Structures are given as C-alpha cells and as structure tokens.
Amino acid sequence: MAAQQILEKYSGVVSTVQIGATAGEGGSRKSNILIGGQNTMPFLSAEGQIPHKPVVAFEIWDTPPLEWPKALLEAYGDVVGDTVAWAQKAAGDFKAESLCLRLQGAHPDFGDKDADSEVKLVSKLLESVDLPLIVLGSGDDAKDNQVLPAICEAAKGQRCLIGSAVSDNYKTLAAAVLADGHNIIAESPIDINIAKQLNILISDMGLPLERIVINPTIGALGYGLEYAYSIMERARLAALAGDKTMACPFICLVGHEAWRAKEAKASISEFPLWGEDVPRGVLWEVITATALLQAGGDLLVMRHPLAVEKIKKYIDNLTQK
Amino acid sequence: MFIIGELINGMYQNIGKAIVEKNKEVIQKCALEQIAAGADALDVNCGTASKDPVLDIRWLIESIQEVSDAPLSLDSSKPKVIESGLQVIKNTPIINSTTADPEKLGVLLPLAIKYKAKLIGIAISAKGIPQNKDQRIELAANIVATASEMGFPLEDLYLDPIVLPINVAQAQIMGILECIKEFKIISDPSPKTIVGLSNVSQGTNFRSLINRTFLVMAQAFGLDAAILDPTDLQLMEGLITAELALNKQIYCGSYLDAYKKK
Numbered sequence: 376m377a378a379q380q381i382l383e384k385y386s387g388v389v390s391t392v393q394i395g396a397t398a399g400e401g402g403s404r405k406s407n408i409l410i411g412g413q414n415t416m417p418f419l420s421a422e423g424q425i426p427h428k429p430v431v432a433f434e435i436w437d438t439p440p441l442e443w444p445k446a447l448l449e450a451y452g453d454v455v456g457d458t459v460a461w462a463q464k465a466a467g468d469f470k471a472e473s474l475c476l477r478l479q480g481a482h483p484d485f486g487d488k489d490a491d492s493e494v495k496l497v498s499k500l501l502e503s504v505d506l507p508l509i510v511l512g513s514g515d516d517a518k519d520n521q522v523l524p525a526i527c528e529a530a531k532g533q534r535c536l537i538g539s540a541v542s543d544n545y546k547t548l549a550a551a552v553l554a555d556g557h558n559i560i561a562e563s564p565i566d567i568n569i570a571k572q573l574n575i576l577i578s579d580m581g582l583p584l585e586r587i588v589i590n591p592t593i594g595a596l597g598y599g600l601e602y603a604y605s606i607m608e609r610a611r612l613a614a615l616a617g618d619k620t621m622a623c624p625f626i627c628l629v630g631h632e633a634w635r636a637k638e639a640k641a642s643i644s645e646f647p648l649w650g651e652d653v654p655r656g657v658l659w660e661v662i663t664a665t666a667l668l669q670a671g672g673d674l675l676v677m678r679h680p681l682a683v684e685k686i687k688k689y690i691d692n693l694t695q696k
Numbered sequence: 697m698f699i700i701g702e703l704i705n706g707m708y709q710n711i712g713k714a715i716v717e718k719n720k721e722v723i724q725k726c727a728l729e730q731i732a733a734g735a736d737a738l739d740v741n742c743g744t745a746s747k748d749p750v751l752d753i754r755w756l757i758e759s760i761q762e763v764s765d766a767p768l769s770l771d772s773s774k775p776k777v778i779e780s781g782l783q784v785i786k787n788t789p790i791i792n793s794t795t796a797d798p799e800k801l802g803v804l805l806p807l808a809i810k811y812k813a814k815l816i817g818i819a820i821s822a823k824g825i826p827q828n829k830d831q832r833i834e835l836a837a838n839i840v841a842t843a844s845e846m847g848f849p850l851e852d853l854y855l856d857p858i859v860l861p862i863n864v865a866q867a868q869i870m871g872i873l874e875c876i877k878e879f880k881i882i883s884d885p886s887p888k889t890i891v892g893l894s895n896v897s898q899g900t901n902f903r904s905l906i907n908r909t910f911l912v913m914a915q916a917f918g919l920d921a922a923i924l925d926p927t928d929l930q931l932m933e934g935l936i937t938a939e940l941a942l943n944k945q946i947y948c949g950s951y952l953d954a955y956k957k958k
Contacts (some may be wrong), residue, residue, distance in 0.1 A: 515905065571948035584957075620954050621946060629903050 385615035388414040389622050389673075390585040392558055393471065395507025398532035404533065405505040408473055410588070410673040411624035414615065415618050416608075418672050421670075426459060426616070428694050429668055431683050432473035432509055433465040433675045437488065437496055438480030443678075444640035446652040450680050458496060469680040476500065477507040481522045482513035484521045490525040497526050503655050504541045509536040509562070509626075511678070516544040524551035536626070536674075538562060539590055542573045546580065553582045554680040562590040562625055565599070567606050574620050583587055588674065589624045595632040595639070596663045603627075607670040627667045630678030633660040657682045697935060697944075698737070698921035700769050700790070701764020702894065706755065715745050715752055720759040727760045733926040734956060737790060738764075740781070741771035750775065753781040761786055764827045769816070769923070775803045782811040789813040792923075793856065796821045796835040802840045809848055816890055817843070818856045819875070825858060829871035832857050833878055854890040854921055855879045861898040862906055869896075869910070876917040887946030888920040904928055912938045 391412035394419065404560025408430050415423030425687055439456045440448070454460040458476070460571035465471040478493055480486035511524055512519035523537060524547060538560025540548045545561070552559045561577055563570035577642060578584045591610065593603040607625055633639055639659035642652050660682040664675050668690065677683050702728050706712045716720035727738055740756050742749040749772060757768055761784075769790035770781040781787055793816035794804040801817075808815040817839035819832040826832045836855045843853050857875035860868055880886040891914055897906035908931045911922060915938040926932060936955045939945045948954055 567946055568948045571954060572950060574948045575948065575954055578957070600761050610946070618946065618954075620948075620957055 382509060383415070383419075383425060385414050387615045387617040387619070387622055388412065388615055389611070389624055390619075392536075392586065392588055392624055393534060394509065394536045394558060396556075400534070401532040402534055403501065403505060404507050406507075407534070410592060416611065416615070417669055420496055420694070420696075425694070429672060429690055430472055430674050431686055432475040432661075432674060433469065433471040433680075433683065434475045434477060434628075434676050434678050435461045435465060436480070437476065437478050437493065438486050440479070444634060444652070444656060445642070446640070446656040447634060447678055449653075459500055459503045462500055462506075465680075466504050466506055469683065470505060471683075472511065473507045473674075474500075474504065475511060475676040477511045478513050478522060478526075480513070481518050482515050483518060484515075485513070486674050487518075490522045493522050494525050494529045498529050499529075501530060502534060508533065509537070509538075509560075509674075511538055511628075516541075520544065520547040523548050524536070526549040527557055530557070532545070534558065536588055538588075538626075540573065540577060542569055542576070545577055547574060549577050549580045549582050552586070553580065558586045558588060559582070560590045561587050561623070562592060565592045565603055565637060567591075567610055569658045570606075570610060571618075571620050574623065578620075584619055586625060588626045589623045590626050590628065593627050593629070593632055593663075593667060595629075596659055597638060598632065598636055598681075600666055604666055604670040607667070611671040624673035625667075625671055626674040626676065627664075627672040629664045629667060629672075630676045630682075631676065633663040634678055651696070653681075657685070661685045661689075667685040668693075697919070698888075698937065699735050699935075700737045700739050700890075700921065700923040701727075701733075701735035701925055701926045702737055702739050702892075702923045703730055703925060703927070705741040705771070706745040706752075706758070707741070708743075713729070713745055715742060715756070718755065720762070721758060723759045723920030724763045727764050727766070730926050731764055731766055733929075734932050735766065735926040737767040737769055739769040739771045739792060739923055742777070749777045750780045753777050754784050757781055757784050764816065775800075775807065778804070779807055782807060782813065785811075790816065792816045792853075793818050794839070796838045801839065804927065805843060805846045805848055807925075808852075810847065814852045814854060815843070815848065816854045816856055817882060817887075818858050820858050825860070828868070829875055829878075832871070832875045833882070836875070836879050836887075837882050840887055844883065851884050851885045852888040852889050855882075855887050856890050856892060859891050859893065859895040859910070861900070862910070863898075863900050873913055873917045876914055876919050880918060889918065890921040891919060893922050893924040903924055904930060907931055908934045911935060915939070 387410040395404035395407035409427045480488040536558045539562035559571045610621045624654040639656040742752045746752040767787045769792045771792040794800045819835040896910045897903040
C-alpha cells in the first residue's frame with residue numbers, strides 16, 4: 376500500500392512586503408523585490424503557496440569597514456573605500472538583487488558623519504544604482520533619530536526598507552517611515568515577546584503590519600544559531616495559525632553575525648589546523664544562512680560574494696518546480 | 697478558540713421585537729457589536745417571538761449579510777428552518793444542531809453535506825439528557841459513526857457534551873469537562889468540541905463569573921469552540937488569558953489588544 380502523505384494546512388499567511396519602487400510606482404528602481412506571502416513553512420511547497428523566493432541583499436558601508444577580516448576585504452578590493460563604487464561592483468560583478476547600506480560612519484565612535492553628508496551619500500547612491508535599497512542606522516539611538524528621518528525624506532517614493540526600530544526607540548523612525556512611504560525593520564533581541572509587542576506598538580502608530588519586516592536578531596553558527604532558529608520557527612508557526620501581529624517577513628543580518636565568529640575570521644597562521652581563511656569564512660556564512668532560510672528567513676543580508684552565490688544556488692535548488 | 701456570538705436570538709426581548717417589527721438596524725448593530733468584541737461567527741435563532749421562522753430566519757440572515765460576511769450558525773430544532781437559512785447563506789454555514797437521534801441525523805447530515813456546512817452534534821437523544829459521562833460518550837460516538845458512514849468530514853463536526861446548569865447538576869460538571877477531552881479521541885481525524893456556555897449559569901446569581909470560570913476550565917480540557925456572549929468583556933479577557941497559559945497565543949505586554957488584531 377502506498378504511504379499516505381500527511382500535509383499540514385494553515386489558516387494564516389505571511390504578509391507581502393514590497394521593497395523598492397519603479398518609475399511607474401513613484402520611485403526610480405529598475406525593479407522591486409517582494410518578500411513574504413507564503414502560507415506554509417519554508418520550502419514546503421506541497422503544503423501551500425510560496426509566491427516569493429527568499430532574497431539576498433549585499434551589505435555595503437558608508438565608511439571603509441576596517442575591522443572586516445582580510446578574507447572579506449579582498450573579495451571587494453579598493454571599492455570598499457567608495458560606497459557608490461562598492462554598490463556598483465555588487466550590482467555589476469556580483470549581480471546583486473538588492474543592497475543593504477549600513478550607516479556605520481554616522482556612529483559617534485566611528486566617524487560621527489552628520490545627517491547632511493549621509494543624505495548626500497544616499498541620494499548619490501540612489502542615482503547611481505537602481506536596485507531596491509535597505510538602510511540600517513549606526514545603532515546609536517540618538518544619532519539614528521537625527522540621520523534616519525533625513526534619509527527617509529531624501530529617499531521619499533523609493534519604498535526603501537529602513538531600520539532599525541527597537542522597543543526603546545521606535546517612534547521617530549516609525550513616523551518618518553510612515554510619512555515617506557517606506558517599510559520599517561522592527562528589531563528585537565532574540566525575544567519573541569518583545570518582537571510581538573514592538574509590532575503592536577508600531578502598528579498602533581498607524582504604520583500597517585504589512586509594512587513591517589522583523590529582524591529577530593540572529594546568532595551565527597556556534598553562537599546561538601539554534602536559539603534564533605527556534606524563535607523564528609515559533610513566530611512563523613503562530614503567524615500561520617492566524618496571529619497577524621507575527622505575520623511579517625524576517626530579515627536576517629547573516630554576514631554581520633557570521634563574520635564576527637572567531638572560526639570565520641581567524642587567519643590560518645593563528646590556527647593552521649582550521650584550513651584556508653576564505654573557504655572557511657565563506658562556509659561559516661553559508662551554513663548560518665542555510666539554517667536561517669529553513670527557519671523562515673525571507674531576506675538575508677550577506678557579505679562575501681562567494682557565500683551569496685552559493686546561497687542563491689541553494690535557494691534555486693529548493694524552489695525548483 | 698472559535699467564538700460564536702449568541703446574542704441574535706428571538707428569546708431576547710430586543711431581538712424578538714426587532715424580528716416582529718422587521719427592524720434591520722437592531723439586528724445589524726447587534727451583529728457588528730459582537731464581531732467587534734471578538735466573535736468569529738454569529739448564532740442566529742428566531743426564538744419563540746417568530747410566527748414564521750422559515751421566513752424570519754432568512755430575513756435575519758439577509759439583514760446580517762448586508763453588514764458582515766462573518767460565518768453564521770443556524771440555530772433551530774426544525775430542519776425546515778435550517779434548510780431555509782442554508783439557501784441564502786453566503787459564507788460557510790454552521791448547522792446548530794443535530795441530536796444523536798437517527799431521524800435527526802438522517803435529515804441534517806445530508807443537508808450539511810449538500811451545503812458544505814459545519815455541523816454541531818449534541819450528546820442528547822429523544823430519551824432525554826444523559827446522566828453521566830459514559831452516556832454522553834456513547835451518544836457522541838453514535839453521531840461520529842453516522843457522520844463517518846455518510847462521508848461527512850469529521851473535522852467539520854462539533855460535538856457538544858450538553859452543559860447543564862451548575863445549580864441543577866453540580867455532580868455532572870466534572871464529567872462534562874472530561875467529555876471535552878474524550879470526544880477528541882473518538883475518531884481520527886478528531887471531531888471538534890463546542891459548548892453552549894450560558895447554560896452553565898442558568899438560574900444563578902453570578903452568571904458572568906460562573907460562565908467565565910467554567911469556560912477557562914473547559915479550555916484546559918481542550919475546548920475548540922464556544923457559543924457565548926462576546927460582549928462580556930471579563931469573559932473574553934479570561935478566555936484570551938487562558939489561551940496564553942495553554943501556549944496557544946504568544947505572550948506580549950499588550951496581549952489582550954493583540955488578540956483583537958489577530
């Protein structure tokens with residue numbers, strides 16, 4: 376007798392978030408990207424609809440990322456000193472679908488760039504590269520509250536994804552994102568209760584849940600990955616069971632976490648038995664990313680072009696009809 | 697928890713009067729209030745005020761459907777009234793209810809299949825109200841067996857152990873709660889379970905408190921659905937909080953508001 380296939384059926388659906396607006400939509404992007412929209416767990420296309428594949432965005436900085444390990448810096452060469460050139464290289468050589476600009480240089484301890492110069496940079500970036508744009512602040516709340524609203528205004532109509540709103544500091548960014556037609560990243564410290572509460576607080580300000588992307592905060596392989604995995608899985612199961620306050624797509628800052636791991640960034644001279652730097656670091660980023668895709672990650676922000684290439688292949692293999 | 701609002705019932709004075717006078721606004725307001733308070737579906741019962749329930753149930757349904765597409769539960773002991781309602785209902789209907797009697801099942805199950813309706817089956821028969829847990833399970837098993845034979849999807853069957861007033865049948869309350877758990881293991885896929893909540897507090901001085909306490913206990917026994925007054929705020933807050941304790945909702949600071957956004 377043939378085995379009967381047991382299929383789960385869910386009543387809820389993850390909201391679809393559009394990042395980037397084309398000329399016809401009031402922006403100037405060549406195309407937009409859509410994330411979310413699924414009514415089943417990752418890659419289980421037999422159980423439901425998965426209208427959009429997970430997307431990978433290349434992380435770029437507004438200032439040279441001097442503390443990045445050599446394995447990463449060598450992949451880009453000189454362009455890391457020029458944000459626009461870096462973006463063009465990602466778009467051209469590495470066929471990026473989306474860019475994630477981290478305004479690290481605005482941080483008081485990393486250059487303290489002011490809102491004006493960041494606005495100029497973002498405007499120039501939007502003119503030079505026509506990919507959908509994600510913008511992350513510096514992580515300093517006071518400074519981000521000056522810089523990010525100015526970025527929102529300068530990028531009005533481009534439907535960017537901007538973050539991060541956190542539970543102690545979400546009002547300024549939520550108001551700016553709402554006014555200028557962008558989407559927001561709601562970030563919680565690997566805490567499902569705070570993730571839910573923050574979504575409610577933001578939606579109470581009038582920004583619809585359909586314009587929120589959750590950054591659940593992740594850990595890299597060996598550094599809390601399974602904890603992040605379980606939080607994401609639980610939130611997604613709640614969303615599929617009908618909890619709209621949890622039904623937002625996930626963004627995962629994979630490169631940021633993976634390349635902080637000692638196993639990814641240590642050189643072969645320090646640990647000869649660990650093998651060559653580049654393949655080891657790339658693998659660390661890839662394995663972290665594959666697990667997060669299986670946990671429900673919709674948008675991965677990554678760093679090494681080779682890791683991105685491998686992950687795109689992985690996504691294509693799992694989504695082949 | 698699937699919540700069916702109970703307030704559109706001709707036995708309530710305001711609704712009975714509205715049915716007689718064909719005052720749509722009263723019905724529509726009552727429907728919208730229940731939905732705003734958290735009802736997933738609405739029970740519709742003409743009550744004794746109606747001289748012609750076959751026609752009046754249609755008028756009630758059509759009045760509600762002008763303002764809401766919430767699923768409706770057709771509440772009548774007369775199959776003719778139920779069929780009349782089924783013909784005009786737009787969203788997935790709920791038939792409330794059949795007993796375990798073969799002649800009732802023989803009429804209502806085919807109707808439920810024909811109209812793709814959910815069906816509430818009460819553990820009761822022409823012989824009367826069951827007096828203990830075993831009798832309830834036997835009646836419920838009869839309903840499940842007949843439904844299964846006729847090809848009715850068991851996940852659309854809602855079994856009601858028949859809740860009795862606490863001041864009449866105190867000794868039976870625990871058995872009724874245990875039935876909620878045991879009904880689920882009668883078949884695979886499991887039937888669902890439901891209670892008509894307000895019965896438990898009939899004739900008592902603390903109706904809301906008794907309803908609320910019993911509901912939370914029934915939830916702990918795995919109750920899937922209830923017919924209740926969703927405008928009883930404390931009842932709803934007790935229900936939502938019990939879902940947290942049962943790990944059916946994710947906790948957050950504003951969990952009461954969050955439930956309404958769901």
